[in-house]
Amino acid sequence: MQNWNIDVTTFSKTPLLDTIRTPADLRRLKVEQVRQVADELRQETIDAVSVTGGHFGAGLGVVELTTALHYIFDTPRDRLIWDVGHQAYPHKILTGRRDRIRTLRTGGGLSGFTKRTESDYDPFGAAHSSTSISAALGMAVARDLSGGKNNVIAVIGDGAMSAGMAYEAMNNAGAMNSRLIVILNDNDMSIAPPVGAMSAYLSRLYSGRTYRSVRAAAKQLGQHLPKVLADRANRAEEYSRGFMVGGGTLFEELGFYYVGPIDGHNLDHLLPVLKNVRDMEDGPILVHVVTQKGKGYGPAEASADKYHAVVKFDVATGAQAKAKPNAPAYQNVFGQSLVKEAQKDEKIVGITAAMPSGTGIDIFNKAFPDRTFDVGIAEQHAVTFAAGLATEGYKPFCAIYSTFLQRGYDQVVHDVAIQSLPVRFAIDRAGLVGADGATHAGSFDNAYLGCLPNFVIMAASDEAEMVHMVATQVAINDRPSALRYPRGEGRGVEMPEVGIPLEIGKGRIIREGTKIALLSFGTRLAECEKAADELAAHGLSTTIADARFMKPLDVDLILKLAREHEILLTIEEGSIGGFGSHVMQTLAEHGMLDGGLRMRSMVLPDVFLDHDSPNAMYARAGLDAKGIVAKVFETLGKDFKVETVKLA
Ligand SMILES: Cc1ncc(C[n+]2csc(CCOP(=O)(O)OP(=O)(O)O)c2C)c(N)n1
Numbered sequence: 001m002q003n004w005n006i007d008v009t010t011f012s013k014t015p016l017l018d019t020i021r022t023p024a025d026l027r028r029l030k031v032e033q034v035r036q037v038a039d040e041l042r043q044e045t046i047d048a049v050s051v052t053g054g055h056f057g058a059g060l061g062v063v064e065l066t067t068a069l070h071y072i073f074d075t076p077r078d079r080l081i082w083d084v085g086h087q088a089y090p091h092k093i094l095t096g097r098r099d100r101i102r103t104l105r106t107g108g109g110l111s112g113f114t115k116r117t118e119s120d121y122d123p124f125g126a127a128h129s130s131t132s133i134s135a136a137l138g139m140a141v142a143r144d145l146s147g148g149k150n151n152v153i154a155v156i157g158d159g160a161m162s163a164g165m166a167y168e169a170m171n172n173a174g175a176m177n178s179r180l181i182v183i184l185n186d187n188d189m190s191i192a193p194p195v196g197a198m199s200a201y202l203s204r205l206y207s208g209r210t211y212r213s214v215r216a217a218a219k220q221l222g223q224h225l226p227k228v229l230a231d232r233a234n235r236a237e238e239y240s241r242g243f244m245v246g247g248g249t250l251f252e253e254l255g256f257y258y259v260g261p262i263d264g265h266n267l268d269h270l271l272p273v274l275k276n277v278r279d280m281e282d283g284p285i286l287v288h289v290v291t292q293k294g295k296g297y298g299p300a301e302a303s304a305d306k307y308h309a310v311v312k313f314d315v316a317t318g319a320q321a322k323a324k325p326n327a328p329a330y331q332n333v334f335g336q337s338l339v340k341e342a343q344k345d346e347k348i349v350g351i352t353a354a355m356p357s358g359t360g361i362d363i364f365n366k367a368f369p370d371r372t373f374d375v376g377i378a379e380q381h382a383v384t385f386a387a388g389l390a391t392e393g394y395k396p397f398c399a400i401y402s403t404f405l406q407r408g409y410d411q412v413v414h415d416v417a418i419q420s421l422p423v424r425f426a427i428d429r430a431g432l433v434g435a436d437g438a439t440h441a442g443s444f445d446n447a448y449l450g451c452l453p454n455f456v457i458m459a460a461s462d463e464a465e466m467v468h469m470v471a472t473q474v475a476i477n478d479r480p481s482a483l484r485y486p487r488g489e490g491r492g493v494e495m496p497e498v499g500i501p502l503e504i505g506k507g508r509i510i511r512e513g514t515k516i517a518l519l520s521f522g523t524r525l526a527e528c529e530k531a532a533d534e535l536a537a538h539g540l541s542t543t544i545a546d547a548r549f550m551k552p553l554d555v556d557l558i559l560k561l562a563r564e565h566e567i568l569l570t571i572e573e574g575s576i577g578g579f580g581s582h583v584m585q586t587l588a589e590h591g592m593l594d595g596g597l598r599m600r601s602m603v604l605p606d607v608f609l610d611h612d613s614p615n616a617m618y619a620r621a622g623l624d625a626k627g628i629v630a631k632v633f634e635t636l637g638k639d640f641k642v643e644t645v646k647l648a
Pocket residue numbers: 058084086087127128129156157158159160161187189190191293353354355377379404407
């Protein structure tokens with residue numbers, strides 16, 4: 001690893017940036033000053049993220065583009081939409097949020113993504129990818145319907161361009177004459193190196209083989225400009241400098257006017273091109289901008305992941321303050337368990353939708369590169385691709401974050417569940433995730449999968465359980481199965497050598513008591529144990545059970561708990577409509593709610609919880625030990641108060 005020794009003495013000096021509170025201040029500057037603004041903006045971004053951590057490489061790569069866009073366009077009247085929004089920190093600094101930039105992703109602080117409630121300069125909230133062109137087209141059409149004149153600009157990355165939604169939007173936009181600007185920010189990176197034919201195609205465009213001459217480009221572009229500008233364009237060499245227009249690109253076939261590629265760090269190119277694009281009168285335009293992820297910060301440029309997301313770091317050395325793990329991360333346990341299973345079973349294959357390291361599929365890939373498939377940001381396709389593999393006798397493990405699987409829901413229902421295909425879903429980041437906030441919370445999979453016939457649904461209560469659950473999934477060969485587990489580290493429990501398939505639909509008793517029963521589904525089990533200790537100190541004897549399965553439910557266990565206790569609480573890291581609802585339904589159908597049992601279901605509150613640390617979020621949700629104890633006392637009718645989010 002290179003030893004960086006970056007001179008940080010200039011970092012606190014940002015004289016021009018200090019004069020900018022909003023883009024209007026930027027637009028008052030001379031064009032010769034824009035370079036300096038961009039340089040200072042980069043310094044400020046580096047310094048801020050070194051304090052907060054967060055998404056980093058993508059923002060560094062769009063510093064010049066951000067500055068140029070706000071300089072040329074009349075934001076917020078002109079709508080600027082950042083796809084995903086993880087690259088929007090420089091945008092936040094320029095749009096009135098510099099004073100809060102060091103609160104990014106902390107409780108009560110700025111969101112790590114664009115958010116409508118945060119600023120007028122964020123016309124569309126994001127965090128899931130590939131939504132920007134659709135949203136921009138909607139805004140452009142709304143503008144046309146109401147006779148407006150403003151511009152609408154979507155900035156989308158090459159990684160995000162791999163998702164079907166982007167093509168659905170371009171297909172629609174290309175057939176309309178609505179004026180819309182799409183900036184393709186091509187840094188040849190997703191979180192991992194980008195995959196797929198489209199990525200290769202963009203590289204070919206970039207390599208310049210399909211370009212026309214600069215002069216021809218200017219001429220062609222001139223046809224789309226108001227006459228006065230077109231005349232000037234035909235004359236002025238300056239006009240065409242820095243960009244080319246491709247003929248017969250895929251984007252042109254889709255009905256877009258294609259401009260590019262242009263160097264996204266060269267303001268002498270960016271500014272005139274954006275200005276001319278702004279002045280074009282009709283149709284959708286795609287500007288292909290080539291940038292470098294991590295640009296301008298050596299450690300980021302040099303690292304394999306371009307510092308996509310970082311923890312706090314030392315600016316001078318680039319060294320990240322990574323905490324020493326106390327236990328293995330769930331995603332790694334998943335990856336390692338899958339490798340072990342795959343050594344015994346050659347039918348096992350692993351699938352990720354552009355999240356190889358996040359899901360632990362990178363571990364599987366190292367051992368079985370030929371059996372690993374990164375399909376790009378394409379969750380819908382990932383699910384149906386897995387279904388196809390399953391029809392041919394393969395055992396696909398489709399590892400997708402809970403929040404991103406939402407995008408593939410119809411595929412889960414229609415292509416997998418209805419046909420009862422044995423696709424194994426590894427549902428990572430289940431429950432609250434912390435700093436990424438509401439957009440990334442895995443709150444809904446219990447509800448959205450629980451209602452589907454045929455599914456087996458498990459949640460690991462610790463990392464050892466997870467090993468057995470992966471083995472269980474391998475053994476389930478006649479229907480789909482899902483295994484959910486959270487972001488972060490396990491509990492540090494002893495790990496089994498091999499996974500042993502569990503009996504389907506059977507839970508386990510962890511601790512025997514007489515008065516209170518806590519029935520946990522997932523990793524809240526640890527909080528149940530702490531709560532039970534505290535309840536014991538109050539003389540309340542407590543049984544703890546780990547349901548292991550939400551579907552099929554362990555009906556015998558549930559009825560036993562209901563019969564033998566005064567209070568039955570279910571606890572899960574999910575929304576209303578999940579595990580607790582299924583338990584309640586079962587109890588009701590067995591007449592167990594007709595008598596004296598006091599049953600309560602502890603779920604996430606019916607609100608979108610803002611970002612904070614996971615522990616703080618769970619505390620707000622009342623799903624920590626303190627909240628569980630409080631719920632028991634509330635149910636008993638005793639006076640035991642604790643602050644939680646109010647249910648609507
Ligand atoms: C639907 C969805 N799937 C996965 C992700 C996770 N994700 C966030 S950023 C990213 C890579 C995006 O690459 P690109 O659009 O090229 O942006 P870059 O980071 O290179 O600027 C991925 C896969 C997501 N946000 N949304």
